[in-house]
Amino acid sequence: MSKTISKILVTGALGQIGSELTTELRRRYGDSNVVASDLKPGPEGELGQAGPFEQVSVTDAEGLTAVCIRHNIDTIVHLAAILSATGEKDPLAAWHVNMTGLINALEIARDLELAQVLCPSSIAVFGAGCPRDNTPQETVLKPSTIYGVTKVAGELLCDYYVGRYGVDARGLRYPGIVSAETLPGGGTTDYAVEIYYSAVENGEYTCFVSEDTRLPMMYMPDCIKGTIDLMEADPDRLIHHGDFNMGSMSFSAGELAASIREHIPGFRTTYRPDYRQAIADSWPSSIDDTAARDEWDWRPEYDLQAMTGDMLAKLRTRHEAGLLYR
Ligand code: NAD
Ligand code: SER
Numbered sequence: 143m144s145k146t147i148s149k150i151l152v153t154g155a156l157g158q159i160g161s162e163l164t165t166e167l168r169r170r171y172g173d174s175n176v177v178a179s180d181l182k183p184g185p186e187g188e189l190g191q192a193g194p195f196e197q198v199s200v201t202d203a204e205g206l207t208a209v210c211i212r213h214n215i216d217t218i219v220h221l222a223a224i225l226s227a228t229g230e231k232d233p234l235a236a237w238h239v240n241m242t243g244l245i246n247a248l249e250i251a252r253d254l255e256l257a258q259v260l261c262p263s264s265i266a267v268f269g270a271g272c273p274r275d276n277t278p279q280e281t282v283l284k285p286s287t288i289y290g291v292t293k294v295a296g297e298l299l300c301d302y303y304v305g306r307y308g309v310d311a312r313g314l315r316y317p318g319i320v321s322a323e324t325l326p327g328g329g330t331t332d333y334a335v336e337i338y339y340s341a342v343e344n345g346e347y348t349c350f351v352s353e354d355t356r357l358p359m360m361y362m363p364d365c366i367k368g369t370i371d372l373m374e375a376d377p378d379r380l381i382h383h384g385d386f387n388m389g390s391m392s393f394s395a396g397e398l399a400a401s402i403r404e405h406i407p408g409f410r411t412t413y414r415p416d417y418r419q420a421i422a423d424s425w426p427s428s429i430d431d432t433a434a435r436d437e438w439d440w441r442p443e444y445d446l447q448a449m450t451g452d453m454l455a456k457l458r459t460r461h462e463a464g465l466l467y468r
Contacts, residue, residue: 144310144377145257149175151215153200153247154222156180158335159262159316159365161189161324163219166366168193177213181222200243203250210250219373220247220261226289227418228328233288240292244299251309258310260373263297263385265317265358266290266330269424277426279387279433286424300384312372313384317358317429319365320449322456325467330421334359334398337411338450341402342457343466346410353396353413356427360390361444361452368440375438382433389429390442391449401450 150171155164155178168176173193178184184195194213198205200222209215222243229236244261251259266289271282283294293315300311318331325339326332333349334357340347360368368388393401399411434440444452460466 145216147171147217147257147373149177149213149215150217150219151177151179151210151213152219152221153179153206153243154220155189155195156182156185156324157221158321158324158326159319159362160221162321162362163221163366163369164189165192166370167219170370177209177215179209200246201238203246206246207250207253210254210256215254216257217373218247218251218256218259219369220244220259223292224289225327225329226264226266226287226421227330227332229289229292230287230417230421236288237292240289241295244296248299248303248309248311251311252303252307256309258312258373259300259303260369261296261300261311261313261384262369263293263313263315264290265315265425265429267293267297267315267385268426272426274427276428276430277387278430279382279385287421297385304383310377311384312375312380314368314372314386314388314434315429316365316388317360317390319360319362320453321362322453323362330418330425331357331359333395337395337398337402338453338457339466341406341409342454342461345406345408346412347399348412348414349395349399350414350416351395351419351422352415353399353411354394355419355422356392356394357422357425358389358392358427358429360388360442361449364390364442364444368434368442371440372434372438379437381437386434386437386440387429387431388434388440389431391445392428393446397446401446402454405450405454
């Protein structure tokens, strides 16, 4: 029997996903029932004003525990992390934030008997030896980045806390997330967001992966919907816990540029692969998410055309108001 989710702490709430997920959670659970937190100071915008905010590092076990007790938290949505490209610049920092942060969240859940901890994983768990097309749920996990190593360890840790302590820990392997609200924070898939901003701002983009680089991606509305669907899924249906493959769409950098060109015919792209190319090459090109579909009815809604239309409409409106990078 699962416990009720009523008071949520979102770590990493000022990041690409947290800034939008927090707003949607507040809409559903009530502004005062969703506490945003981050290492960075509280924002002055909508997110900061709409509900409580706590500045705390997820590596600070005492500080994080105090926040949970002060707000009577029963669920942690643990988004604070160092992503793949930034992680390669300082692997020890990535290990510290991603692993110490997660174990702190799980220990708090065990100690305070929380209802749930949700922690995203990533397509970065995959690497050499796994099939690149339609990558299955169960396969070889040999990532080449420190970020991927922390995500594999994180999935195992979540499953361990489920089995050993009965903590309700859940997680999904997000593909690259594309969004118009908050810029991404140092991942390999960031080009799939930057390209829209540059198209609207300059009509050109220099891409840091090659034209034929094909990766699984997802538009933010599907990411938010899927994340909350998993949080609210009936635990009795879940066979997996911390490691659901989550698919949506899959396209090459060239196909992405072509979809933008349908709206901005003169849009020009140059391809100058850097160190992130090797990371992208180590990841799947598409994902088999049968387990998510079977166990909690996952169904994405957006394809590339729908996403491009929506991204460009949003960014153009902001650009015209002088608020593209607000
Ligand atoms: P992001 O980099 O945009 O945001 C991370 C947030 O965590 C930032 O606001 C940062 O200030 C905060 N943070 C960093 N160190 C912290 C610390 N010590 N204590 C507290 N906060 C700290 O990341 P995101 O894209 O929003 O990702 C959220 C989660 O989703 C992460 O676990 C990430 O691995 C996962 N994920 C994201 C993507 C994607 O494409 N965005 C894909 C796969 C998985
Ligand atoms: N978007 C993420 C990254 O590129 C995938 O986890 O790091």
